[in-house]
Amino acid sequence: MTLDDFYSIKNVDGLEIVDSRGNPTIRVFVRTVGGIAAYGDAPAGASKGSREAIEVRDPDRVGGMGVERAVKNVRDYVYPAIRGMDVRDQLAIDHTLIQLDGTPNKSKIGGNVTIATSIAVAKVAAKAQGVELFNYIGGSSANLIPVPLLNVINGGLHGGNKLKVQEFILIPAGFGEFSESLIASVEIYRKLKQVIISKYGKIYSGLGDEGGYSPPLESVDQALELLSSTIEELGFKGKVSLGIDAAATDFFNTSTEKYEIDGRALSPGELLDFYIELASKYDLVYMEDPFNENDLQSFAELNSKVQNMVIVGDDLYTTNVEYLRKGLRLRATGGVIVKPNQVGTLSETYQFCKEALDGFNKIVVSHRSGETEDSFVADLAVGLSAHFVKTGAPARGERTSKYNRLLEIEKIHHLRYRGKSA
Structure with a gap:
């Protein structure tokens, strides 16, 4: 042979x-x-x-x-x-x-x-x-652990409540090591469960598809306030920020061309103002799919008006360079979601990431709500030198397998945590 x-x-x-x-x-x-x-x-x-x-x-x-x-x-x-x-x-x-x-x-x-x-x-x-899978993917340049984005409160298609926003996310960027950031997130997650049980009852401590809770909240403000107060109570203010995945296509009414959220029907301009107001009230630094997947112009307008928040395209691009190039021309986003199954091969995924980085967009490697216990996403995120990795709450085996693989990579291979540099 x-x-x-x-x-x-x-x-x-x-x-x-x-x-x-x-x-x-x-x-x-x-x-x-x-x-x-x-x-x-x-x-x-x-x-x-x-x-x-x-x-x-x-x-x-x-x-x-x-x-x-x-x-x-x-x-x-x-x-x-x-x-x-x-x-x-x-x-x-x-x-x-x-x-x-x-x-x-x-x-x-x-x-x-x-x-x-x-x-x-x-x-x-x-x-x-x-060789390690992350090294095979990224070579010697694969030397950073991305910041995790942890979906801890579910709404939209992932929740059983009245929240239209799909995900409320912890972003523990203010730590020196990935392990510290993950354990801090675990503390917040555990405390959040206690708060939800005390306020709404034990029945609402069940977990959604991605390990997040789905308490009977009715507005974006309620969810962000719940997370903000929990973070502050545990002493993590300034170290753990917040993000949302609006998945706005799911609450966009194509007949009226209005966004139906928090009991209101908002025009694109009104929704944009709503997002800016949220960012001023909370430590909100990440916003994914704030408008429907065909509204590049509103993405671009919001992206031009916020300085300290990453506007991210998921349904907007579907990990496809054809749609990415349209967004890059308008400077519609500052970040892109990377889900290889959206496009179908790793080679197409790599090309998408290269063009996104060339266009000054941050890389967010993401799981899907229907996952397996395979930890591939963790190696992919490190291999692509992603800024963020999105793989759910710190619970359920198909989510923790990814986090545990990142802990293993950090411990064995001594990779540095991106932290605030993300």
Whole structure:
């Protein structure tokens, strides 16, 4: 067996597994001639941008959520197409997957199939070369731990309350080490549970999809006040800031062109003023998807009016350079969400990040609400030198696996925490 044979793909197979929401998803296994094997999982979002890569699912199984057809696509199409290719050539393999699908949104073989395969290939290549996955992705420049964004109060499509804003986020940037920032967040999270139980009852201490609480709050102010007072009571004021993921597409009424939030119907201009008012009242430094996914102009206007807050595009861009370039021309954002399954391959994800950084946008590597216990997102965030990593509350195994991997990377490899430099 030659050295090239060692890295040559021998087998590719798929498996239907279960994600953190109890829905099926696909796991793809890749094995080389040299016997090196790894898998990649496809996560899934509840709140999705309309331009995301399409998941192939079974309309007649598990309420339309089964992935047996996706598994069949791995065996019938992906395996024959990439068999014999070198796992170290990520670009060539991803390009083959893109051509194999042949659609602009991966709807033929499935974005869930292509991203799970793409991740598996990267993991096998790193393993075969005996290097850490984050180093394989980013090389020697992968030397910083990103600041975590912890979703601790849920609303919108993730909550069971009247909150229209989807996520209320802790941002522990004011610490010297990632481990310190995470433990401080755990303290806040634990205290928040006690406060919620005392105010609203134990029934509201249950956890949402991403580990956050969903107390019976009715306004953005109530949620931010609850978090602010908890942070201050624990002595973390100035060290832990706040952010929100508005996911505004979900509360935008297309008929009236108004945003229905906190019992009001606001025009884009009125919503912009509302956000600026919130930023002046609270230590709010991060705002994701403040307007609907087609309103680049309002993003740009808000971005031009706030100095100490990062305006971030998720549904706006869906990790796709085509939409990113439109936003960069208007200077619509100061940050981008990176979710590889939105676009379907790691190579396309890397290109998106490069262009975002060239356009002076911060990188926020993110999980999805439907996750598995795989910690890949943590290595990806370090490998891409991301400013932030977003992977839910410090609870539930599919979330803590990512945080624990970052703790491991910091401890074993002595990487520096970005902290306030983010």
